[in-house]
Amino acid sequence: MGLLLAGMLPAIGLSGTTASGPASPAPAAKIIFDTDLGNDVDDVLALAMLHALQSRGACELLGVTISNPTELAGPFAEAINGFYGRPNIPVGCVPPWAKPGEEASKYLGLIERRDAGRLRYPHRLKQGSRAPTAVTLLRQLLSAETDGSVILVQVGYFSNLAALLASGPDRHSPLAGPELVRRKVKLLSVMAGAFTAIGKNPRYLEFNVVRDLPAAQTVAADWPTPVVWSGFEIGIAVPYPAASIERDFGYARHHPVAESYYLYRPPPHNRPSWDLTAVLCAVFPDRGYFDLSEPGEVRVEADGFTRHTPSPSGRDRFLILRSEQKARVLEALVQLASQPPCRK
Numbered sequence: 001m002g003l004l005l006a007g008m009l010p011a012i013g014l015s016g017t018t019a020s021g022p023a024s025p026a027p028a029a030k031i032i033f034d035t036d037l038g039n040d041v042d043d044v045l046a047l048a049m050l051h052a053l054q055s056r057g058a059c060e061l062l063g064v065t066i067s068n069p070t071e072l073a074g075p076f077a078e079a080i081n082g083f084y085g086r087p088n089i090p091v092g093c094v095p096p097w098a099k100p101g102e103e104a105s106k107y108l109g110l111i112e113r114r115d116a117g118r119l120r121y122p123h124r125l126k127q128g129s130r131a132p133t134a135v136t137l138l139r140q141l142l143s144a145e146t147d148g149s150v151i152l153v154q155v156g157y158f159s160n161l162a163a164l165l166a167s168g169p170d171r172h173s174p175l176a177g178p179e180l181v182r183r184k185v186k187l188l189s190v191m192a193g194a195f196t197a198i199g200k201n202p203r204y205l206e207f208n209v210v211r212d213l214p215a216a217q218t219v220a221a222d223w224p225t226p227v228v229w230s231g232f233e234i235g236i237a238v239p240y241p242a243a244s245i246e247r248d249f250g251y252a253r254h255h256p257v258a259e260s261y262y263l264y265r266p267p268p269h270n271r272p273s274w275d276l277t278a279v280l281c282a283v284f285p286d287r288g289y290f291d292l293s294e295p296g297e298v299r300v301e302a303d304g305f306t307r308h309t310p311s312p313s314g315r316d317r318f319l320i321l322r323s324e325q326k327a328r329v330l331e332a333l334v335q336l337a338s339q340p341p342c343r344k
Helices: 042-055 073-083 108-112 134-144 159-166 177-184 213-222 232-237 242-247 256-264 274-283 323-337
Strands: 029-035 059-066 091-093 150-154 185-191 227-230 296-300 306-310 316-320
Touching: 029 042, 029 134, 029 274, 042 059, 042 073, 042 256, 042 274, 042 323, 059 073, 059 134, 073 091, 073 108, 073 256, 091 134, 108 256, 134 159, 134 177, 150 159, 150 274, 159 177, 159 213, 177 185, 185 274, 213 296, 227 274, 232 274, 242 256, 274 323, 296 316
Parallel strands: 029 059, 029 150, 059 091, 150 185, 185 227, 227 316
Antiparallel strands: 296 306
């Protein structure tokens, strides 16, 4: 039996009504988005969602950290932020020599396209290696926030968060990585793993876990705050409708989200909404979009399988999506991902 997300995470901050009338709105969630941007296109849709949520006052995107070591991932993130009117959101990148290496992206080259000699999607950062390292930016952003206020949304490899745990004191904070995380982070919402059989495979090895397996094992073993896992089964249950890509982004002559989707795999392909679900549950834990498993501990086994062992005092829970929740979740994802920029 699934447990309601809000009921299991009371510290996140809920809104609703009281006996005397409407409760005060929950404060905007402070989000750091850690992504392997450049591989699948759901990362782009998830970043678009975060901008829509910030425009609605539901979150504040503090920064974007990249776990994909290709040089164009950081510039692409900056270009997306700029398209949505927030070019100064900082971007941090994993060092370009870091493992794992990557195949060429199907869509990152989009940011080098020009119209009449000008970049279609302007950006200042030309190479990820010129950006701050991801762990440096993570430490800087966390140290500047109040205790227990930050939600980390990880939708790629575990490389950056493992490096954060291994980090020592620096000019931003005298705290070592584990204590800095324990003090500043409220929740880690991660798209990773699989907690049901996928097709006929009861032991599905999910990409974000196996791509940097040692890092995934480190974070699963040592992360010091609550973790909610959006498993592979959640994203495939709510594929993003290609009809939205064809119809809902026409408010801009050139739109980086729609163009990225076409370059990755054009409609009528409906791409699973893996990364978008991790954003939705992080920002809106109290809206009934998902249920949660019972508490427990997630262990990443030697082959990359994610095993959840129930425990009353466990740190980890995974998302459960009931059939009657799917339509509402999908509508929320589409409305947020396709929302026009707010450029005030």
